[in-house]
Amino acid sequence: MDNQEQRPIPPKPAAPPTAGLPHVAVPTDPTAAPPQKHGRAVSVLLKALFVVVLLGVVGGLVWLASWLGSETAAPPADPGSGVVEVSPTPLPTPLALPREGVTPPDYRLGDCFKDFDPEALRSTVVACDTPHSAQLVAVFRYPGNNSYPGRETLAAKALEACQASRLAPAANDFTLNFQRAYPSGTSWESGDRRVDCYVTADGGNVIDASVLP
Template structure:
């Protein structure tokens, strides 16, 4: 019973009523006062409305989170080797169809991470790329690419970035079988203006084409 109370019986008269006066019958025993009215129904309705609003807000938040997750997942991820990746690349990305080797007259912008070079000269405008299991004197083991919109950082900054690339390079145990040096290459102001944004790190053998295996893992 909601919010009901029992009130006391009316007191009995002290003496019988005076003759001639209307008789008032006493209330029946165990008679209780009428129950007080139940609380107004609008309180319950308000509670239901608030729960419905909360449920709608919760559904909206969940939908927004799912939408955001799908949008983030759909953003294209730049593969390793894209210009301006902003990281030192040390793991070659194989081509779907390997290029035929040897390849002569390859220009520096076409050098790929992991390429092995015969009679390598870092200052040459063209080189010969050969299979790494044949005699070669150098291999490209790390690359860093500046974003296309960057301004020329200066020779010292480029040299420092090339050193960073060489330090990041990971070599396989077979590299210990050869007397190797790290050699760095980076753009000049002129080549930068022409679009060159690559910093390269090579391992080279002073003895010539004596390397007969890839030194990358």
């Protein structure tokens, strides 16, 4: 029998101490970059600032559009047609002259009148190269559905028509005045919508040329 020596089994070595060692977190993906929390915060702040500025700009534009709309939507003080006629339109077939007993509604821009009376119900239209005392140089027409605007408004519109008239150099050869004519309340009710501007001569039938270009 062989002699056998029994030796005690040595104890397993104790695990190395871990207390006091720094703890290092190991990322699950070694290639992944650490999170950039600061950069994200700056990006969010810039986006929020952009939205605030954009809303301010949009609000300002809306207010400006509303203000301009309120300005342009204001009703005009004088709701006429907006056009003062100062250039005569030639007829395809000129009317024979002189013409006696022409009523005011039939006066045409550029007509010349002998012995003119702006309050007369009839006048004599003559050729402008023959002696006459007045010529119709500007016309303004109100729409037929307008209500009577009042005497002062009509007088102001007639003055505007006279100021818009364009006279030829021949006008400098005569001593002329502007004469305004506009509807009364009664004539307006009967359909008169014309505001007229004439040039007239105080000395009677002394004009012998058209004063329009």
